[in-house]
Amino acid sequence: xxxxxxxxxxxxxxxxxxxxxxxxxxxxxxxxxxxxxxxxxxxxxxxxxxxxxxxxxxxxxxxxxxxxxxxxxxxxxxxxxxxxxxxxxxxxxxxxxxxxxxxxxxxxxxxxxxxxxxxxxxxxxxxxxxxxxxxxxxxxxxxxxxxxxxxxxxxxxxxxxxxxxxxxxxxxxxxxxxxxxxxxxxxxxxxxxxxxxxxxxxxxxxxxxxxxxxxxxxxxxxxxxxxxxxxxxxxxxxxxxxxxxxxxxxxxxxxxxxxxxxxxxxxxxxxxxxxxxxxxxxxxxxxxxxxxxxxxxxxxxxxxxxxxxxxxxxxxxxxxxxxxxxxxxxxxxxxxxxxxxxxxxxxxxxxxxxxxxxxxxxxxxxxxxxxxxxxxxxxxxxxxxxxxxxxxxxxxxxxxxxxxxxxxxxxxxxxxxxx
Amino acid sequence: xxxxxxxxxxxxxxxxxxxxxxxxxxxxxxxxxxxxxxxxxxxxxxxxxxxxxxxxxxxxxxxxxxxxxxxxxxxxxxxxxxxxxxxxxxxxxxxxxxxxxxxxxxxxxxxxxxxxxxxxxxxxxxxxxxxxxxxxxxxxxxxxxxxxxxxxxxxxxxxxxxxxxxxxxxxxxxxxxxxxxxxxxxxxxxxxxxxxxxxxxxxxxxxxxxxxxxxxxxxxxxxxxxxxxxxxxxxxxxxxxxxxxxxxxxxxxxxxxxxxxxxxxxxxxxxxxxxxxxxxxxxxxxxxxxxxxxxxxxxxxxxxxxxxxxxxxxxxxxxxxxxxxxxxxxxxxxxxxxxxxxxxxxxxxxxxxxxxxxxxxxxxxxxxxxxxxxxxxxxxxxxxxxxxxxxxxxxxxxxxxxxxxxxxxxxxxxxxxxx
Numbered sequence: 001x002x003x004x005x006x007x008x009x010x011x012x013x014x015x016x017x018x019x020x021x022x023x024x025x026x027x028x029x030x031x032x033x034x035x036x037x038x039x040x041x042x043x044x045x046x047x048x049x050x051x052x053x054x055x056x057x058x059x060x061x062x063x064x065x066x067x068x069x070x071x072x073x074x075x076x077x078x079x080x081x082x083x084x085x086x087x088x089x090x091x092x093x094x095x096x097x098x099x100x101x102x103x104x105x106x107x108x109x110x111x112x113x114x115x116x117x118x119x120x121x122x123x124x125x126x127x128x129x130x131x132x133x134x135x136x137x138x139x140x141x142x143x144x145x146x147x148x149x150x151x152x153x154x155x156x157x158x159x160x161x162x163x164x165x166x167x168x169x170x171x172x173x174x175x176x177x178x179x180x181x182x183x184x185x186x187x188x189x190x191x192x193x194x195x196x197x198x199x200x201x202x203x204x205x206x207x208x209x210x211x212x213x214x215x216x217x218x219x220x221x222x223x224x225x226x227x228x229x230x231x232x233x234x235x236x237x238x239x240x241x242x243x244x245x246x247x248x249x250x251x252x253x254x255x256x257x258x259x260x261x262x263x264x265x266x267x268x269x270x271x272x273x274x275x276x277x278x279x280x281x282x283x284x285x286x287x288x289x290x291x292x293x294x295x296x297x298x299x300x301x302x303x304x305x306x307x308x309x310x311x312x313x314x315x316x317x318x319x320x321x322x323x324x325x326x327x328x329x330x331x332x333x334x335x336x337x338x339x340x341x342x343x344x345x346x347x348x349x350x351x352x353x354x355x356x357x358x359x360x361x362x363x364x365x366x367x368x369x370x371x372x373x374x375x376x377x378x379x380x381x382x383x384x385x386x387x388x389x390x391x392x393x394x395x396x397x398x399x400x401x402x403x404x405x406x407x408x409x410x411x412x413x414x415x416x417x418x419x
Numbered sequence: 420x421x422x423x424x425x426x427x428x429x430x431x432x433x434x435x436x437x438x439x440x441x442x443x444x445x446x447x448x449x450x451x452x453x454x455x456x457x458x459x460x461x462x463x464x465x466x467x468x469x470x471x472x473x474x475x476x477x478x479x480x481x482x483x484x485x486x487x488x489x490x491x492x493x494x495x496x497x498x499x500x501x502x503x504x505x506x507x508x509x510x511x512x513x514x515x516x517x518x519x520x521x522x523x524x525x526x527x528x529x530x531x532x533x534x535x536x537x538x539x540x541x542x543x544x545x546x547x548x549x550x551x552x553x554x555x556x557x558x559x560x561x562x563x564x565x566x567x568x569x570x571x572x573x574x575x576x577x578x579x580x581x582x583x584x585x586x587x588x589x590x591x592x593x594x595x596x597x598x599x600x601x602x603x604x605x606x607x608x609x610x611x612x613x614x615x616x617x618x619x620x621x622x623x624x625x626x627x628x629x630x631x632x633x634x635x636x637x638x639x640x641x642x643x644x645x646x647x648x649x650x651x652x653x654x655x656x657x658x659x660x661x662x663x664x665x666x667x668x669x670x671x672x673x674x675x676x677x678x679x680x681x682x683x684x685x686x687x688x689x690x691x692x693x694x695x696x697x698x699x700x701x702x703x704x705x706x707x708x709x710x711x712x713x714x715x716x717x718x719x720x721x722x723x724x725x726x727x728x729x730x731x732x733x734x735x736x737x738x739x740x741x742x743x744x745x746x747x748x749x750x751x752x753x754x755x756x757x758x759x760x761x762x763x764x765x766x767x768x769x770x771x772x773x774x775x776x777x778x779x780x781x782x783x784x785x786x787x788x789x790x791x792x793x794x795x796x797x798x799x800x801x802x803x804x805x806x807x808x809x810x811x812x813x814x815x816x817x818x819x820x821x822x823x824x825x826x827x828x829x830x831x832x833x834x835x836x837x838x
Binding site: 225 | 445524534539540622623638641645670774778779780782784785786787789790793794795812826828830831832833836837
């Protein structure tokens with residue numbers, strides 16, 4: 001354990017989080033669920049105060065020339081606050097991961113061994129404009145027994161401050177420590193840096209936001225990080241694909257929602273079906289408003305623009321897609337291994353052996369067979385709540401639900417056992 | 420994915436490891452076990468060549484004035500090489516973690532969801548003098564489907580080079596890629612630094628060694644790290660302890676083997692049993708050659724020296740122990756939470772409620788009831804092989820066996836599913 005003298009405001013906040021975390025670790029599910037319900041009710045009761053704080057943030061953002069789509073992310077209304085409250089109530093319905101026994105056995109010498117889920121302790125969340133993350137992350141951390149240190153963007157500071165004040169009051173009124181939820185004090189990069197260097201004070205750091213934010217946290221943090229990565233997701237249409245199914249999946253994966261990490265950004269088509277499939281999929285994508293960045297084979301279709309080397313690695317998050325014809329299944333796998341961000345990659349095929357090979361050889365958090373990449377999602381997977389989708393291999397990969405917000409502890413019970 | 424142009428020797432080695440890792444990920448258990456058997460046989464067959472290389476390392480170390488206990492760590496003999504070979508054969512007997520299905524369900528919409536264990540890919544190991552780690556780590560990585568990049572100490576370079584040459588030849592002869600096992604080229608801190616900054620090329624880094632090595636890797640690495648931590652382990656003798664049992668456990672935990680991370684370094688005694696227990700445990704420890712660094716209560720016993728503030732946080736790894744009397748169970752818990760390295764902490768008590776409270780409130784990788792801290796060990800836990808004991812909370816906590824050397828992948832199978 002490292003210790004900082006509580007001289008800085010941050011050290012004081014971190015020390016209070018540690019104290020709160022020891023209480024939270026021992027809290028029953030009933031106590032935590034009651035607090036979540038109180039927090040949901042308090043958000044609704046405090047709607048007008050939260051909206052007033054948010055209006056001030058929006059006004060500042062507008063007058064400093066923030067683009068409309070960022071203002072839309074920042075803006076709260078009654079429906080969005082109600083959704084935040086409902087999000088907390090959804091977490092009430094989920095099982096408590098703490099205390100789950102993952103492994104258990106009696107050893108040859110009679111020692112009883114159990115591996116039990118325990119909270120991390122103190123979790124730091126660094127996130128960008130959406131103020132709803134403040135409530136969502138607080139709910140997931142509280143249910144998993146963790147104290148949370150929230151560092152939102154300064155553009156949402158008044159909104160986040162109001163939401164946190166409401167959540168803290170509700171937690172305290174229901175008998176849990178108010179320091180279960182705290183904002184990291186201070187503004188600017190220095191205060192983020194304190195959070196990132198707080199090894200021993202903060203157990204895990206989760207950045208939620210764009211590629212730049214995540215890269216800087218990964219680079220600078222000495223606290224262990226769970227990355228929530230970018231999604232350069234592929235759909236590969238195999239030689240043995242049902243082409244109607246392939247068209248539906250490509251369109252859904254690309255156009256169902258473009259701004260999310262599990263939308264498709266790149267299309268690969270096996271050369272044996274290219275003559276039939278390329279013209280129809282290009283037409284269908286263009287009718288849906290999608291700009292196709294194609295290789296030589298795709299460029300024969302009208303309206304397709306030439307794909308540059310960068311396109312294969314680009315997460316457009318927009319109505320654009322890169323597209324190429326590949327000579328073989330293995331060429332598709334090699335292309336994906338080289339360019340994918342290892343989030344979600346799909347194959348459309350009716351061949352059992354091709355599906356099996358693709359699933360085994362593509363090293364991504366989710367590999368989908370005959371299904372849209374859009375299904376890689378905690379809600380769709382039935383996890384109930386999600387705190388991002390991890391593209392790293394350590395600890396949690398794919399959608400992170402409540403169990404992914406825990407560590408484990410071995411409990412060894414003997415009767416005077418010595419070696 | 421990040422890419423380095425293969426300009427440096429390290430980049431070339433890392434690229435070859437990545438290629439090998441894709442083959443290893445698809446290798447069957449039978450193929451991996453055959454390679455491990457071939458590697459074990461080759462170590463025995465090459466004994467004289469390995470001993471000659473080791474003799475050169477030992478000679479250099481001796482002439483540069485290396486202390487005897489470090490030379491002993493470095494030195495190999497026929498028995499140690501036979502033990503390395505046996506270690507590889509032990510791994511043959513363990514189940515293959517790759518492919519294990521951790522979660523599986525059919526979602527409401529008919530999508531089939533499976534969470535499957537997959538290898539990390541490329542694992543880097545940074546370790547100090549013992550050359551046996553070269554073979555042990557290679558065996559564990561190969562069985563778990565990972566390519567390994569080994570960075571041992573320069574004092575063991577000739578030994579490690581000879582061992583790696585043997586392992587690579589045996590892997591290749593059995594049909595697996597020889598680049599499953601590679602030494603990181605170059606000497607000095609620069610080459611370690613390349614390994615620590617190889618995010619995207621190396622998936623996980625495991626430092627094995629002293630506190631200084633581990634701290635520097637944690638500080639400098641952008642590759643995710645699994646820490647193998649120091650052990651400042653406690654034994655707390657409760658008011659409800661069987662004092663005969665307590666004495667046996669304290670002696671075993673302290674003196675069974677002093678140089679290991681799971682040996683006890685600190686003793687706490689409840690004040691209600693202090694009058695009876697302190698004199699007898701001090702006498703027993705002193706008879707075993709242990710120097711007791713005591714608080715005021717312990718100082719009444721002859722031969723006890725005064726504990727300084729540093730003593731409570733010190734991992735002696737020697738016949739020394741810090742010792743204090745505490746007024747309550749909760750005072751013991753607070754002391755442990757403050758000073759423990761969160762490796763292994765034990766309570767001796769016959770009280771069910773005291774044991775329960777201790778287990779819940781002490782946040783360590785292993786919490787032991789009426790058992791010696793010496794049991795926190797992959798072999799003792801029945802894991803068969805171990806690549807260190809993690810004291811971090813992310814990914815793996817406690818002894819790390821083969822399953823801890825894997826990540827997971829979600830496989831989602833549909834029939835044309837779209838959202």
